[in-house]
Amino acid sequence: MAKRKQILARKLISAMDLPEDVILDLPQLKFIGNMELVVENHKGLYEYTSSLVKLTVKGCLVSIVGKNLWIQFIGRDDIKIKGRIDKVEFQQ
């Protein structure tokens, strides 16, 4: 039932040409090379070390793997991670 609702919502958003990330509460990831990543609309920090940052986003986890990672700022919705980013992975 929920899946049907989700499909219907996507079709409606697509038909009305609305921004999916806002309506569906999806995260937005913005990279600057491999040395900076800004994640908007995250749901919290799951794990944080200098080689791995795991963020909770709607429906999954985003793993950022790299070296010398650190958080330049963190607020309720957005986070900026700096360092050498090697891999970004989505885990359902």
Added chain:
Amino acid sequence: MIHQLWYWLNGYLVLRFRGANLEIILNRITDSGLYLWNVERVADNIMIAHIGVGNFAALRSLLWGTRTNVAILDKKGLPFVLNKLKHRQLLLIGLVVVMISLYYLSGFIWFIQVHGNQAIAVDSIMAILSREGLRVGAAKKELNLRKLELVLMTELEDLSWAGITVQGSLLKIQVAERSTPEQETIQYGNIVASKDGLITQVLPFRGTPQVRVGDTVKKGQILISGQYYDLYGRLTRGRSEGIVRARVWYEAIGEAAYSRIVQSTTGITHSNYSITLGKYTFTIGKKPPFQLYQVHPQVSQPVIKGYRLPVAFTKNIYEEIYYETMVVSPEEARVLALDRAWKNLDALGVARESVESYQVEEIVVTDQLGIRVGLIVEVEEDIGQFSPEL
């Protein structure tokens, strides 16, 4: 960036969080609308983060009841800087005094630079401008730069342009000199005689020779004309070039007397002392008891760590002198007069080595007091001189 500037203005704290599951604590903090930056994980149970000073109370209440310990490592930002300065009022006063002094002193000219001059000396430019009030330490607002430029242009005829600009406390004078045509660039002209003489050699490189070997020429006479026929037989005007050597005669006179006044000492001496302070001198002791004397001062000026003090102590030794007349033999007087004649010749620019032959004429002065020697020398030299015809 704007956030961080805002937090600097309001003050911020560097915090150390210690405890387990710090990610949960971080989420709790951000969920409540607080903002953290420069978050670093330094150990499994330790995190360092920055937070605005106004949010610290809210953060403390959030951590209440958790097992997370928070400590303030540093306090940064404007309020803390001002707070520190409150206890160091002298420093604050000093800063204000320095700022006011800097502002005041920036109203004066402290450096002057002159650029673009080659023939005109910097000193002559500065001498003109100093008459108009420009000097190191002059107030900027009292200077009329356009007037100074005008004065420079009026007084220095060789200037074609002058520009004066002020950059802070530096005054830059940029000048452009009038260029005069070089001698080499003049197209037409003759080679003329620079002095009277008897021609010994004519070597024309360009132009028509007007004299031959053996001719006597007068000063200013044309030696090689700038008019000549070119390869195609056309009469052409040009810049004549060549060497014209001639025998030239110079005259000089030397005199010497049959007597000579010689200074001698009687052997009697007298001493006194003087102290010099800056430009003032005080003498201690009596003046010498004789009219004619020569002084031998012995000055000692104390030096402390390489710096000479502005005080000097002098011992003046006066030696009595007298003058006596010595007889000079006619032969000795002749040699002396001849030597003086050679020196006078040297002053005319004739080197003794270049002289080919010379004649000496002796005249005994009518009152029998001395001798006069006339010296006539013959020199072979290049007398050609370029004379432009514009």
